[in-house]
Amino acid sequence: MLGCNFADNGDDFSFKYVFSGFSNNTGQLLIVRVINLISVIVIIICFAATLIISLGGIQTFMGIDQSLIDSCVNGGVIGLSFQASEYLLHLLIAEMTSLALYVPLLMLLWFASALVVMRNEKVVSVLQGSLSSSLGDSHRPDKIVLLQ
DSSP states (O other): OHHHHHHHTTOOOOGGGSSTHHHHOHHHHHHHHHHHHHHHHHHHHHHHHHHHHHHTSHHHHHTOOHHHHHHHHHSTTTTOOHHHHHHHHHHHHHHHHHHHHHHHHHHHHTTHHHHHHHHOOOHHHHHHHHHHHHHTOTTSTTSOOSOO
16 A cells, blocks of 8 residues: 555655555554454354344254255255255345445445555544545545545
8 A cells, every 4th residue: 555655656666665554553453453353253143143043043953954955055956945945045134134234344444454554543533534435425524535
């Protein structure tokens, strides 16, 4: 990011820009990545909980026989039984729930690293700026725009 920014301003691109963002803003960048990691773990837990709840509890998983798994894996769509397609519907519900949580997380973190490196901003203002830029609010003068 920094190399492209310096090249855009007329400087030459060199290898020293590859890791130069970590020399000054290591703590803020690590906080952004830890927020990302924790959020993804929470989304995975929500995926598993949604799948278990929609299927009727953990006892449902204990009742899946090997022939049902084999029909899903080997049979394709034609070989699926009604019970297998019902499981796939619940899996789709859990995936859509996870996606509904993951897209706002991506919007929150999309520009966060660039804002930390280029603007030396703190994490809270970086996340607000990234979310507002992702939502298209960058035309407002009180919002952070990535490169100006």
